[in-house]
Amino acid sequence: MSQRHPSSKIIETFDEQLSSLSSEELQTFIKHVRRRLDDVDEKEKPVKEENNIFSRVFLLSALLILQSGSSFILQSFSDLISRHILITMYLTMLVGAGGNAGNQAAVLVIRRLATSKSFSVRSLILRETFSAVIIGALVTSVGFVRVWIEERGAILPSLTIGIALFCIVTSSILLGTLLPIILQRIIHVDPAHAGPIIQVIMDILGVCITCAVGQTLLVNLSAHKHKEL
Amino acid sequence: MSQRHPSSKIIETFDEQLSSLSSEELQTFIKHVRRRLDDVDEKEKPVKEENNIFSRVFLLSALLILQSGSSFILQSFSDLISRHILITMYLTMLVGAGGNAGNQAAVLVIRRLATSKSFSVRSLILRETFSAVIIGALVTSVGFVRVWIEERGAILPSLTIGIALFCIVTSSILLGTLLPIILQRIIHVDPAHAGPIIQVIMDILGVCITCAVGQTLLVNLSAHKHKEL
Incomplete structure (x- = not known):
């Protein structure tokens, strides 16, 4: 033998x-x-120069086209945006926070997948769901105070950005946890690709969440109040 | 001996x-x-679990506060933004493109620094400046066509977003090339930290560039034309 x-x-x-x-x-x-x-x-193996300009342009252009999808969402909320500059003012901060939180979670899971031979996916997801809520709440409180100071104590704007921030950060951490696992275990693709995918998804999702929360709190709720008066 | x-x-x-x-x-x-x-x-060395919730919250909050700096810039351009929804519509796309281009350049340079024992910084910077202009021009042409289609052939909006995109992508690639070198050779810090730093700088710089180009083309130039008529 x-x-x-x-x-x-x-x-x-x-x-x-x-x-x-x-x-x-x-x-x-x-x-x-x-x-x-x-x-x-x-x-x-001599160092492979993957510095091909055209492959770089191709990737950047593909990401650009995907991310430009957010323009359709923003246009459909044009009424909200032109009346409430608040949305635009904090949009890059909100979208950026989603990208950062998702990337951070993904990097931790990718390293976990690379170093640990066996770990329970179920317990990881449970633990990260818990982390997502805690991290979301803590980051949101920082963001709330930040907006509250700039808006000179106005509650509704601070609450709008705060709620959007919480939804974005928690969903981003969950996505950042699940995506590398899905890529490796189900689609059998290098989980390192999770980074740019999360960035694009969170750009679109972040804009959706911000507009939806803004529409609900700044337009619908205000209209409801006006009717009641 | x-x-x-x-x-x-x-x-x-x-x-x-x-x-x-x-x-x-x-x-x-x-x-x-x-x-x-x-x-x-x-x-x-047993696997170090760097999954400390509080260090994650600290980093995310610090990035949030830094990125929220863009709100000051956007507020000072509130007139432009409320009159031209175009700026908001493509803002996340533009800022995202800056982050992607900068990160891509940084990853290539970081790998270069890790694998090559010696290479000429001067020739790298020269080559990447050339790459930045070529990549910027090609990605911009894709972005220009994308906006041109959505804006139904209107030249001024497409030109505004196109010029902003070119400035953002080229400056982002240059920053992504220089920052890892500066971190390693001058500040003696792990160049891997370049990623989040570029993200934050390009968020702020991207908003600045977009507002400046928008103000020049959509407000000042239009006012100039009106005067001439």
């Missing part, structure tokens, strides 16, 4: 050496081995 | 083994060595 490869004797010697070394010697030896491996790598 | 370390004999043996192997055997041996090194790594 066992097939003796020509290099198996050398492997045995290497393993013996490794186990015979003291902790300090091991460090020196490993440092040396790593350096030699890097040398071999460099000889085996 | 020469100090013989206890592990130096083993290092010699290892080097001899390495040079004695054929290409195919080398692959098998290296694969084995890598696996053993990973085992040692795992034993030496």
